[in-house]
Amino acid sequence: MLVDREGLWYRVLVARYGEEGGVLKDGGRRASGWWRDLQRVRDGGGGVDGEWFSSCVSKVLGNGGNSTVDEASNLVWHKNVPLKVSILAWRLLRNRLPTKINLAVRGIMVQDAHLCVSGCGMVETVQHLFVSCPIFRNLWQYVRAWIGVSGVDPFDVVDHFVQFSYLLGHAAKKRSFMQLLWLACVWVLWTERNNRQFNNTENTIYQLFVQVQNHSFWWLKAANVVHELGVHNWFACPLPCLGIG
Template identity: 55%
Template sequence: MERFRRLFDLSVHQDLTVGAMHALGWGENGEAWRWRRRLFAWEEELVVVLRNLLTNITLQEFETDAWLWRPDTVVGFTVRGAYQMLMRQEIQDADVASIVPWHKNVPLKVSICAWRLIRNRWPTKDNLVRGSVISHENQLCISGCGQQESIDHLIIHCNFFGNLWNLVKSWIGVYLVDPHQVMDHFHQFIYSSGGYAPRRSFLHLIWLCCIWVIWNERNQRLFADKANTMVQLLEKVKLYSLHWLKAKNVCFPFGYHLWWQNPLACLGIG
């Protein structure tokens, strides 16, 4: 009902429990899937996504529902245990720097852009001032926020560009407090899901996509005097990420509608 509201509204079994739905059968031709009308093509795609999510679900008749802290299934959740888990996941800056730019689905030009970012080699205005290319008076951020431009400001703290992360996190269902530095931001954004490799790979791609969109928008404003709205920048993140995945995976079955709605479900990692 929460994640697939459209299908719930169309179902003839809205009053049944999960157990009753399972008993009817939620496989490809299961009796659980009965609708008030014939489904549209994109609604059929939603059913496929839902069935894929249910393939790993095992219902145990004599077990009660309970929250499970996977890092320690014996003791359960403790603040101490969570702290130790986070400490074990820490990665040295040098190791992060070798990981950040490279992703199998990302174009080479994007990886080069990220490689320059993590080494602070973007021609941001603070770097141009240090190189005596521009004066201190011309160091303000192009967004008009009134702050001096640096990589940390441009990517994270700018009132305009930094807000892109809030929209992206809302889109993919990730909620984090942004740290102060780019390297910490990458580490937190990617490893917030723990050790689940497919999810980390997806978040890595989205992070690279966001910094690519931010840097190009900054340059468009500076050199071409053209500006996009924040909603348009979010649309670019969605479009680029979908195109990058489709370019490397010709069998990727999902279209724009489902990707716009729930990318994690499309990848089966929701």
């Protein structure tokens, strides 16, 4: 990973920490714990050789591909969700969105401008923007509280999608609703990201949550899904409105 200069992870690390004399910089105090551990292995710590390092890191971090992506991709195509939203999610799961880190890796954006639009000070990757950002991740907490479930967000966005889709169990109607909510969330987050980046406008996380409620309601209503308790109860208890709670 640290010698393949054309590989995905090498380019990500260069964008994050920089390069000097053909060697990745250590990142100083701002370096993450896992990167400091990898440096110790790279520099000979732990008594391991380069072949072991390359193979084990590839197993943990991947090499730009992921066998679970194809499985998760089947969940993005939802009959009640606009096609543009599913396409966004499809690109997200393959890390093909024009996030700042992806633009920096391609030389389209300077490295100093690749921080998250939330102002948290971290690099804008898909994992960060949609899952681990200390600002934006609160949206998932709002949504889980709304439907009355609890959970911990996985770091990986693919794992996050699959886990979220089955929070209510494996019943088809419940899984379908959770898929729809996840897609609504990523659509709202990406739209908010673009508005902050290009339009200099900003919503609170609670306002984003209300957008998720509205999107999910109107997507289902457009598909003639019956809301048994009416629109006003939707914002308080969506599951009974769909007859699945």
